[in-house]
Amino acid sequence: MMKEPTIENFLEFEKKYKCNSIKVEGMPIWSLYRYEIHNEIKKQTVGRTAEGSEPPINKKDLLTMALNALKPFNYRNVDVLFVCDGRRSKNADTGVYENIYLDEISKKFNSVILEQPENRKHSTPNGMDNVYFTDRVAFKTNLAVKLSTKFNTPKRKRYEAGVRAAFTDIFKAIKEEFGPDITDKMVDEMVDRMYYYEITKKYCGKILDKAQPKLIVELCYYLINNFAMSELGKERGIPTAEYAHGFAFPTHTPMQFNPEERISVLPDYHLTYSKSQEDEVHFPDNVKLVPVGFPFFERERDRYKAKYPREEKTIVFISALAEGEQISKMAAEVSEALGDEYRVIYKLHPKEFGYYKERFPWLANSKVEVIDNSENHMFRYLAESGTIVCTRTAALQEGIGFGCRVILLNFGDTALNLKTLIEKENIPLVDTAEEITDLIKNNKAAFVNPNGMYEPNAIENLTRFISEIMMN
Incomplete structure (x- = not known):
């Protein structure tokens, strides 16, 4: 009898086959792609998954990213490095597009915000003087994947062989336990993700060489830049913290892990809006949950x-x-x-x-x-x-x-x-x-009583957390 692709069954599968310990070419590729793998299993069984993605890359997108990529990174010796996507909301009073999670707290420290493009675009004006667009990594990764696919390069063949050697038995077990055969689709996409991750990590390493931060704060840890920063932080002894971009739910794959896992691409801390999230979020037990609230909402x-x-x-x-x-x-x-x-x-x-x-x-x-x-x-x-x-x-x-x-x-x-x-x-x-x-x-x-949904005094809580980390 086939199992349902519940989060509980998925975690049991990961534990049984030690999926998060598998690396290909030194990259923890299952950890980098587990959300998409679980989504694909659900899509082919219960039919429900998170839909919606960026439209296909085109020449105009590449040109825009290339122009942004020419700008040098000139920030040195910052205290905090913030890493996020380009999603911003327009302030109707000022006309400025705000990052509602990071702008306010970033102003309290010597910091820089690394902003990935959202649908290959950035919202300007952003009213900030410490924002650096990381289009160079988006440009290079998209170009590298396109070329490797078009010409089926030796490197791509090597990556594909490595993924198949490591995961053929795993995907066979997925078919036996959950039903769908996702092998070919996942192998191709995981190879793409390896290109993205390899190039991104190298690029982020160069930024860290210059910025030398005391703390890295990520928005949505499972974006590719943030995966890279978390692993680089562990390699270089720089603490990493993810700030939640919403309330988590118990079936959301990126927020659920077996407690004994040790995964290099996860942050050291997960900052939440509410103490109630302790019952909903289950990271490995070496990732500390810290309730801080949501300053923007407050x-x-x-x-x-x-x-x-x-x-x-x-x-x-x-x-x-x-x-x-x-x-x-x-x-x-x-x-x-x-x-x-x-x-x-x-x-x-x-x-x-x-x-x-x-x-x-x-x-x-x-x-x-x-x-x-x-x-x-x-x-x-x-x-x-x-x-x-x-x-x-x-x-x-x-x-x-x-x-x-x-x-x-x-x-x-x-x-x-x-x-x-x-x-x-x-x-x-x-x-x-x-x-x-x-x-x-x-x-x-x-x-429902509106009080108590968020931890009070949020900006003070965040400021205290960052200051204490930098003092250690």
Whole structure:
């Protein structure tokens, strides 16, 4: 009997076959690609996985990255090196695109922010004088993979042979235990990831030679630059900390490991928004969890609430990559059922901006107000709304923090991930647009106490943590 690809079964498989200890050409390739491997197993079995990715690279993208890549790195002897992607939100008051996680704390230290391109782009102006675009690594890795694939170079053949030798039996065991044969697809993609990682680590090493930081802080440790920085930190004795970019869930593969694992590409610390995350996040036991809160949320909540008064008859639906089609259909149906008396907002995931008109055509023919840009932060829509309708997205906790009533959609693993919160707060879990309409009309969406969702005094907590690390 085949096993379901639950996180528990996946972790059991990893432990049984010691997957995270396997290296090819010195690279811990399973650890670098385990999220995608688990997603592929789920995709071919239960059919649910995180969708959405960057569009294929083109010549214009390469030119843009090449021009940014020409800029030299001139930062020396910084205290803190921050590493992140290029996702920024526009401040409606200043016109500046902010990194809501790192900008504020970076200003308190002698620091530099390394910013990877997001969809091959950066949002400017960013209002910062300590941001360096790392397009050089994106340019070099994409070019190297393209050329190696086109010409099937000897190096690529060597990498492929190494991956097949190390993982053929592992992928055979995956087929036997879970069902799908993912060998050829995963081998090809893991070889690509080896190119990305090798080039990225070499590049990041040169940056560390110049920057000489006392601490590396990463946003989303499983981005390729951050994998490299974590391993380089261990090799060079530089502490590394990941700052959470949202609330984690117990089925999210990158946040779940067997406790005895020792993985070189993981950070030393994981900084969370809340003590509640200790029950949801399970890193190896040598990665320390530190609750610090979320300064941006703490600072901006009152400002947005004052600027955008709540309208109880405004409902905001939060899209999710894996269920965007289902959620958007419900939003259109609810909007039609509620009529002009209510305002229905549909907040797309940023990766849906470019394709939703083709994939979700029913939105164009509805009265739903679709948010398909980052001109205003999510907080505006949470401040304006009386009710939030979503799956297990991290926006749920933000909505609760803003005092929104809550309706949860019974899609994917929402019921599993939020079981404790649903039972404790008696949050309705619905399957149909009719149920949502009834709950809204009869004022039966759940109200959860907004206090306690985030650790208080967040900026002080972060400042203290960084200062203590640098003093050691």
